[in-house]
Structures are given as C-alpha cells and as structure tokens.
Amino acid sequence: MVENRIAAKGPRRRAGSNFRRLFILGLLLAGCILFYYLGELVTLAGWEGIRWTFLYGVHDIHRLLFLAPIIYSAYVFGTKATIIITIVSANTMLPRAVFISPYPDPLLRMLIFIAIAGTMGYLTAVTRRESERRQRLEALLRGERDRMVGILERLPDGVLIVGPDYRIRFMNPIMIRDFGPGIGTPCYQCLHKLEQPCPTCRLPDVLNGAVDKWDYTFPDRRKYEVAVSPYIDSDGTTCQLATFRNITQRMSARTLPN
Numbered sequence: 001m002v003e004n005r006i007a008a009k010g011p012r013r014r015a016g017s018n019f020r021r022l023f024i025l026g027l028l029l030a031g032c033i034l035f036y037y038l039g040e041l042v043t044l045a046g047w048e049g050i051r052w053t054f055l056y057g058v059h060d061i062h063r064l065l066f067l068a069p070i071i072y073s074a075y076v077f078g079t080k081a082t083i084i085i086t087i088v089s090a091n092t093m094l095p096r097a098v099f100i101s102p103y104p105d106p107l108l109r110m111l112i113f114i115a116i117a118g119t120m121g122y123l124t125a126v127t128r129r130e131s132e133r134r135q136r137l138e139a140l141l142r143g144e145r146d147r148m149v150g151i152l153e154r155l156p157d158g159v160l161i162v163g164p165d166y167r168i169r170f171m172n173p174i175m176i177r178d179f180g181p182g183i184g185t186p187c188y189q190c191l192h193k194l195e196q197p198c199p200t201c202r203l204p205d206v207l208n209g210a211v212d213k214w215d216y217t218f219p220d221r222r223k224y225e226v227a228v229s230p231y232i233d234s235d236g237t238t239c240q241l242a243t244f245r246n247i248t249q250r251m252s253a254r255t256l257p258n
Helices: 002-036 038-045 060-076 079-100 106-153 173-179 187-192 203-207 248-255
Strands: 158-162 168-171 212-217 223-232 238-246
Touching (some): 002 060, 060 106, 079 106, 158 173, 168 173, 203 223
Antiparallel strands (some): 212 223
C-alpha cells in the first residue's frame, strides 16, 4: 500500500510541475499580447490618463517582449513548443502589421523579428537538449564507473588504474595494503620509488591498445603476476588497467626441495 502511494506521487508531481510551467508560459504570452495592443485598448476605452506616447510607437521595442515566452518555451518544453509559440506570436503581431501600423514596412520588420526570435528559441532548445543529453550520459558513465570500481575493490588481487600522465587514478584496497596509498602520484614513484618512468614501462604500448602479462620481482623479493590492458575512464581518457597477483608463496613453494 505504501509503495503504491509513493509510486502514485511521481505522476502527480510531474503533472503539477507541467501545469505550473504551462501556466507561467500562458501568463508570459498573455502579458506580451496585452502590452502589445495596450495603446489600442487605451484608445477604445478612452483612458486618456494613460495615453502615453510610448504605446503608439513603431512597436519594434514592444515586440522584444515576445522573446520571453519564446525563450521560456524553448528552455522548458523544447523545439516543438518553440515553433508553436513563435507561430502564435507571429499571428498576434500580424493584425498590427497589416491593418494598424502607419509606419513604413511594418510587415517586413515583424517578419525579421519573428525569424530572429524563432532562431534564438530554436538554438536555445537545441542547446538545452544537448546539455540534458550530456548530463544523462555523464551520469550513466559515472554509474558504470562506480559499479566497476565496486567490483575492483572486492577483487582479491591488487588493481591499479594509471592515466597517460603516469599518475595513479585508482587503487583498490589490496593494492593500497601492499604498496601504500598513491592516488594522484606517478606510478613509478609509488611502486618503484623512482623519479622517472621505468625503462621497461609498457604504458605507451597499452595506451595504443596492447595487452600484456608478465611476472615481476620487486627489490624486497615479492613476486607479482602483472596483467595490463587499456581502459577508458569516465572522462573518456584512455588509461592502463593493471592487476597485481601476489605469487611470492607459490614461486617459493616451487623452489623448495622435495
């Protein structure tokens, strides 16, 4: 019962949010239309007290107000809504341009404004859509990386992710236990206590797609089976994913006499 009520709240909230957005859009559009024809309304009503000269101008400035509903519809609702509001705005301005305005080329000025406003709205809608798509993609990549990191942290072997700048991006608990914390430091400093990359470093080859595997003995006689392969990090950078399997005891057992 509780789960059903919680599930039902989602659609109601979305419906309420959409209603508020439509209400705001309607207010913006109604306000623009009212102001655009306010001079004619004042004349018809005989309200001489508010018969301002500004209301009877060329109306090029008055038309700028229609940018508000066009841009709002583009940002909130997308391309289709932008086209609809742009057409509604054009139809609203058309009677003044055709029948009322005494100024030169009123229809041409109106069409130029509508073309510019519609283009701005369309670009706003496209930019908004691409931004949302990029955010969803980034969230998806972060989720995939988090799931992979969770798997790597539970592995019994050491795991290391190294960027193309040789700096360590990830170490799982086993790797930290064996070599100490080193995220952000160059791998050759953390693993080998060197001041420059190892002469036999495979990182450049791995970044070019190579996969390799070898045994390595550290100065303290610990032996590891190392496997490396390319890995694309969440930011799109090609890195090296390396696993370190401690085989010291296994190799020591092989050298013991029967």
